[in-house]
Amino acid sequence: MSLDLSKVKERDALPNRREPHWQRLRPGCFIGYRPSAREGLGTWIARAYSEDERNYRLKALGDFCAIQARDRFAAAKKEAETFADLVEAGGIAEHPVETxxxxxxxxxxxxxxxxxxxxxxxxxxxxxxxxxxxxxxxxxxxxxxxxxxxxxxxxxxxxxxxxxxxxxxxxxxxxxxxxxxxxxxxxxxxxxxxxxxxxxxxTPIRNADRQRTLYLDREQRRSLLAEIDSESEPFVRTLCLLPLRPGAVANLNVADFDRRTAELTIGKDKSGKPRRIVVPKVAATLMAAQSKNRRPDEALFLRGNGRPWTKGSWKGPIAKAGRKAGLPVGATAYTLRHSTITDLVIGGLSLLTVAQISDTSAEMIERHYGHLIQSVAAEALAKLSL
Incomplete structure (x- = not known):
């Protein structure tokens, strides 16, 4: 037998519970009643289905204490239907922001x-x-x-x-x-x-952004990889091959790499917007080896203890290998990203393309890497003239 909340005696006989007692008014529109846990009036709730959000929206209607008991259902029903009309029209107002x-x-x-x-x-x-x-x-x-x-x-x-x-x-x-x-x-x-x-x-502090001045050429990066420990080598090699943030590489799962197309989906990065890139053959081979016989939901790059890489775990090995390789003081995981971005621009790739691959903007590349790119280009031209 269906519930009839319009009858006062039937409402008063309802047991108290956390979930309201619901009555269907029309498809996607419900009115609910929650009896008071103590002596007092129960409260009314409206529930309406939103096609846009694919879920139900709720609204507390109150207890209608100023209205006689026999008329409370009619008042609550009217407000519930008005609420449902707003939800169905896509015009429901969001909860007000106060703080x-x-x-x-x-x-x-x-x-x-x-x-x-x-x-x-x-x-x-x-x-x-x-x-x-x-x-x-x-x-x-x-x-x-x-x-x-x-x-x-x-x-x-x-x-x-x-x-x-x-x-x-x-x-x-x-x-x-x-x-x-x-x-x-x-x-x-x-x-x-x-x-x-x-x-x-x-307002922003002027001239706060520093230009990237530290660049590791390919020979220096090879020296770093020669000194890095075997546990860290796959992770650091990926940073040398792709212009990605270390955190984005650490967040990659096995399912993010498609062996058939050599495409990599970067889901967690600074912008928060997933992107898909095609990786070079050497990087694809590395990732295929890392994903072999692994579950899709596992991290693509794991430490020896089976845990994903974090800033605290990759910093030490890179600093230690950098000292052994005689790299400039201050070389970090981010230096590898900066160096790869510089190489791509010097190699002739458009700023827009580099920006899309590395999850930044052409403006940021010009601002942060402009001086560095010019310096590296000048050194390359000097070598050509010898």
């Missing part, structure tokens, strides 16, 4: 790396609880001072202590940009030169 933390949480759904930055620098900070309607320039100035004073973590030592360094202006700019983007989505800019001008407190 800085809520603005960041909504924006963070666009990318996982963004969410990690908010976790480190916003959610645990006093600014997280500030209501957007009361956000002023001094709130953001104070947050920026705290951010600039916070040391940047480099690596963790064997004894558990974290190695840090002063936060660079470039790092501050990257963290500021995320918060500024989140607030721009929900807040209009305030009147300039007033406390309401929140946007003026988090």
């Amino acid at each position: 800085v933390a809520e603005a960041c949480q909504r924006y963070a759904s666009d990318g996982s790396e963004i969410g990690k930055r908010f976790t480190r620098h916003v959610y645990s900070d006093p600014i997280a609880k500030v209501k957007l309607s009361k956000l002023r320039r001094h709130h953001l100035k104070a947050w920026l001072r705290r951010l600039e004073d916070k040391p940047a973590q480099i690596s963790r030592r064997k004894d558990g202590r974290m190695t840090t360094r002063p936060r660079s202006p470039a790092s501050v700019n990257r963290d500021m940009a995320m918060l500024r983007a989140a607030l721009n989505r929900v807040l209009p800019h305030g009147t300039p030169d007033t406390e309401a001008a929140w946007q003026e407190a988090i």
Whole structure:
């Protein structure tokens, strides 16, 4: 027998439970009633199916305490049907954003790396609880001072202590940009030169980005690979062959490499947008060997203990091999990426193509690598003239 919530006696006889008692009003539209766990009025809930999102949307309707018991069903039914009409039309309003933390949480759904930055620098900070309607320039100035004073973590030592360094202006700019983007989505800019001008407190620091000046030529990279330990060699060799971030390589699974087409899907990277590239034959051979007799969901590159690579695990072996190979001080895993990008541009590949492969922009390549590319090109021309 179907439930009839319009009857007061039938509603009053319903047992208390977490899941509401539902009555179907029409396809995709339901009204629910949850009896009070204590003495008091129960609450009404609307449920409507969204074709766009392929799931049900819920809305709490309240207890309608100002209406007589016999009329509460009719009032709740009317609101539930209005809610369903909005959902079916695709016009349901999102939950209102009230605080800085809520603005960041909504924006963070666009990318996982963004969410990690908010976790480190916003959610645990006093600014997280500030209501957007009361956000002023001094709130953001104070947050920026705290951010600039916070040391940047480099690596963790064997004894558990974290190695840090002063936060660079470039790092501050990257963290500021995320918060500024989140607030721009929900807040209009305030009147300039007033406390309401929140946007003026988090403008980028000028000339903060440093150009990439360290380049390892092919001979130096071969020397590095000759000194690297056998456990790290496949991972580091991949960094020498492809212009990828170390973290993106570490996040690759066996299923991301297609042996038939030599295509590699990079799913987790800085932009958060998956991309697919064709890898050269030597890299394809390396990845085929790494994926042999392995499950699709396993990491493509594993350490000797069966765990994926992390920043803390690849930094030491590369630094040790770099010292043995006599490489310049400061050579890191990222130096391999910078060197490969430089080689591709010097080799004649267009900036746009290099940008797409390496998950950056042509503007960033010109800004960060312009001087380095010119220097390497000048050395190549000098050798040709001998």
